[in-house]
Amino acid sequence: MPRIRVIIAKPGLDGHDRGAKVIARALRDAGMEVIYMGLRQTAEGIVSAALQEDADVIGLSILSGAHMHICPRLMQLLHEKGLDDVLVVVGGIIPDVDIPKLQEMGVRGIFLPGTPMQEIIRFIGANVRPRLERV
Amino acid sequence: MAAAMKGAARTERQRWEREVLEPAIEKSPERPVPFTTISGRPVERLYSPEDLEALDYSRDLNHPGLYPYTRGIHPSGYRGKLWTMRQFAGFGTPEETNERYKALLNAGGTGLSVAFDLPTLMGRDPDHELSLGEVGKCGVSIVSLADMERLFDGISLGGITTSMTINSPAAMIFAMYLVVAEKQGADWRTLSGTIQNDILKEFIAQKEYIYPPRESMRLITDIFTFCAREVPRWNTVSVSGYHIREAGSTALQELAFTLRDGIEYVQYGIDAGLDVDDFAPRLSFFFNSHSDFFEEIAKFRAARKLWAEVMRERFGARDERSWKLRFHTQTAGVSLTAQQPYNNVVRTAIQALAAVLGGTNSLHTNSLDEALALPTEQAATLALRTQQVIAHESGVTNVVDPLGGSYFLERLTLDMERGAKEYFSTIDGMGGMVAAIERGYPQREIAEASYTFQQAVEKREKVIVGVNAFAQKDDPLPPILYIDDSTAEIQLRRLEELRRTRNGDAVVASLDNLRETARGTGNTMDALLNCVRAYATVGEMCDALREVWGEYEEVPLI
Numbered sequence A: 001m002p003r004i005r006v007i008i009a010k011p012g013l014d015g016h017d018r019g020a021k022v023i024a025r026a027l028r029d030a031g032m033e034v035i036y037m038g039l040r041q042t043a044e045g046i047v048s049a050a051l052q053e054d055a056d057v058i059g060l061s062i063l064s065g066a067h068m069h070i071c072p073r074l075m076q077l078l079h080e081k082g083l084d085d086v087l088v089v090v091g092g093i094i095p096d097v098d099i100p101k102l103q104e105m106g107v108r109g110i111f112l113p114g115t116p117m118q119e120i121i122r123f124i125g126a127n128v129r130p131r132l133e134r135v
Numbered sequence B: 001m002a003a004a005m006k007g008a009a010r011t012e013r014q015r016w017e018r019e020v021l022e023p024a025i026e027k028s029p030e031r032p033v034p035f036t037t038i039s040g041r042p043v044e045r046l047y048s049p050e051d052l053e054a055l056d057y058s059r060d061l062n063h064p065g066l067y068p069y070t071r072g073i074h075p076s077g078y079r080g081k082l083w084t085m086r087q088f089a090g091f092g093t094p095e096e097t098n099e100r101y102k103a104l105l106n107a108g109g110t111g112l113s114v115a116f117d118l119p120t121l122m123g124r125d126p127d128h129e130l131s132l133g134e135v136g137k138c139g140v141s142i143v144s145l146a147d148m149e150r151l152f153d154g155i156s157l158g159g160i161t162t163s164m165t166i167n168s169p170a171a172m173i174f175a176m177y178l179v180v181a182e183k184q185g186a187d188w189r190t191l192s193g194t195i196q197n198d199i200l201k202e203f204i205a206q207k208e209y210i211y212p213p214r215e216s217m218r219l220i221t222d223i224f225t226f227c228a229r230e231v232p233r234w235n236t237v238s239v240s241g242y243h244i245r246e247a248g249s250t251a252l253q254e255l256a257f258t259l260r261d262g263i264e265y266v267q268y269g270i271d272a273g274l275d276v277d278d279f280a281p282r283l284s285f286f287f288n289s290h291s292d293f294f295e296e297i298a299k300f301r302a303a304r305k306l307w308a309e310v311m312r313e314r315f316g317a318r319d320e321r322s323w324k325l326r327f328h329t330q331t332a333g334v335s336l337t338a339q340q341p342y343n344n345v346v347r348t349a350i351q352a353l354a355a356v357l358g359g360t361n362s363l364h365t366n367s368l369d370e371a372l373a374l375p376t377e378q379a380a381t382l383a384l385r386t387q388q389v390i391a392h393e394s395g396v397t398n399v400v401d402p403l404g405g406s407y408f409l410e411r412l413t414l415d416m417e418r419g420a421k422e423y424f425s426t427i428d429g430m431g432g433m434v435a436a437i438e439r440g441y442p443q444r445e446i447a448e449a450s451y452t453f454q455q456a457v458e459k460r461e462k463v464i465v466g467v468n469a470f471a472q473k474d475d476p477l478p479p480i481l482y483i484d485d486s487t488a489e490i491q492l493r494r495l496e497e498l499r500r501t502r503n504g505d506a507v508v509a510s511l512d513n514l515r516e517t518a519r520g521t522g523n524t525m526d527a528l529l530n531c532v533r534a535y536a537t538v539g540e541m542c543d544a545l546r547e548v549w550g551e552y553e554e555v556p557l558i
Helices: A018-029 A043-053 A067-080 A096-104 A117-127 B002-027 B057-061 B094-106 B145-151 B170-184 B199-206 B213-230 B242-246 B251-271 B276-282 B293-314 B343-357 B377-392 B407-429 B433-438 B441-458 B486-501 B504-519 B524-533 B538-549
Strands: A005-011 A033-041 A057-062 A087-092 A109-111 B084-089 B111-115 B162-165 B193-195 B237-240 B283-289 B327-331 B362-364
Touching: A005 A018, A005 A043, A018 A033, A018 A057, A018 A087, A018 A117, A018 B441, A033 A043, A043 A057, A043 A067, A057 A067, A067 A087, A067 A096, A087 A117, A096 A109, A109 A117, A117 B441, B057 B407, B084 B094, B084 B162, B084 B327, B084 B377, B094 B111, B094 B145, B094 B377, B145 B170, B145 B486, B162 B170, B170 B193, B170 B213, B170 B524, B170 B538, B193 B237, B199 B213, B199 B242, B199 B251, B199 B433, B199 B441, B213 B251, B213 B276, B213 B433, B213 B524, B237 B242, B237 B251, B242 B251, B242 B283, B251 B276, B251 B283, B251 B293, B251 B407, B251 B433, B251 B441, B276 B283, B283 B293, B283 B343, B293 B327, B293 B343, B293 B407, B327 B343, B343 B362, B343 B377, B407 B441, B433 B441, B504 B524, B504 B538, B524 B538
Parallel strands: A005 A033, A005 A057, A057 A087, A087 A109, B084 B111, B084 B362, B111 B162, B162 B193, B237 B283, B283 B327, B327 B362
Antiparallel strands: none
């Protein structure tokens, strides 16, 4: 079975990358193939990397409060490129009121501070659609 | 004789271990957990006089107010002046933040501390594509001098001290502050406050850099020169360990990298032709206070001692003010939990107490809701009250360095000092901190420590109450401050109006002059003051220098 390919990126202007780096390493240690894009990525850049790398998962780390601007743009671009089956997960400081809105636009996993890494690994394992099943 | 006594003490200790301790442990075993600090440093079960055989009171500690200041820089500790209770705040429009400042000053706060939003911190105007969704979210949005005038409306800059957490665009924001003070009629020579202006820790930890390291250092040495001449009481760099710790470093790494950054700034100042005593007294420090009580206190005490020695011995400073490490402390944001957020009040109180027992000169206590959002006014007030309880009810301010002489604390302080010196020599061996950063050395060390800690949490070797132990469903949650997008709309409208109404030719000329100065060797602060007076925006000034110096991009590593 092919390894799960995950893109981890920090969109927006914020530079606090501790969480993104820790989770990138944990996913790699869990046997996934991790492409860590680093800081200040745009939605366009992330989607184009997902296409190029044939990613199964996109993980975003957003702490700054910009998620309600970044996520809609990213989901729209994924849809335009026919990448609706890519699993999108977001980690960071997300107010409760925004969670249903993010879910509605197709963000599947939303992980708040203090989430165990194992829980994120399990979630991705259970929800990713393996590449072989894709067209 | 002395040696014989030491020998006798050791024999006594061994006898205690054999005859008292071992039978006790046999009957009631110690808990099967690693006895380590939060940084992973192993600690013994007991410290006694043998652990301090190498300690020399006058050399290693000395009375407070005397070199090497391990016990404090003030001879009377907090009996004279308490620490400055300085609460970091900023959000939304300049007017909204201005109101919060007035509330904090009315509640007994004694200094201001400005939090800027990410576009301002990154030198971008609100209409830049990367500013989307970020305007006014993590701090106040400052676009031009007009916003700075709104921010301090009704607050006399001559009568307070202001700390501004700004790094890459520090010179631009500082220039705005100076022009506002000038317009209020305040004398620059008596103005007091701090700009963080610590670019090295941005490359190492917080990643809010714009220009490459060496060009960034030019801006800083220009500020040294400018302030020595014009604003002599201004603290030009707040050399910061806070962000290094938040990024996941150990306490020792925070101490060592921060002081080594300080060494780098001093060296660059000297290389720029300044006398060390003309600028070193205006360097201050900024540390984190985390949850491991004794390790933190040892860190603060070791920092003072190390800095005094570095300044006197390494740089030959003769002015005692250059030897004295003054520092601000903020409790550890990273220790706050989104789960059971009321527990954060307790964490913050313990961390604040450690900072006070370590002799901090100024303190920010975090609010209980900060793992969820920016703090509400109510939460921010409780955080300030925490400091006031320590100051006025706990009794710890009655005695200078009340934990001095503790076997454990003194041993830990010595160990911290030794560990930091080892890091200094490693970094010296690489050619200094700028060179070490270019090789990714401190970045890698921190990433490693942060991953190790996270694994310890996952394995529950490190317990976080309410998160990986004692968790419960349906935690009671405090009310949350929700910042909407109205700030962005207001700031965008104002920006448009500003561009329409200001003298465009003056702006263009001032920016041309800035580029010219950056290409040459003139002082960029003088050029920036002209830009500010012409109402050039933060983004325009930063872009002008981007054109000359380029932008830094890090190699992402995990």
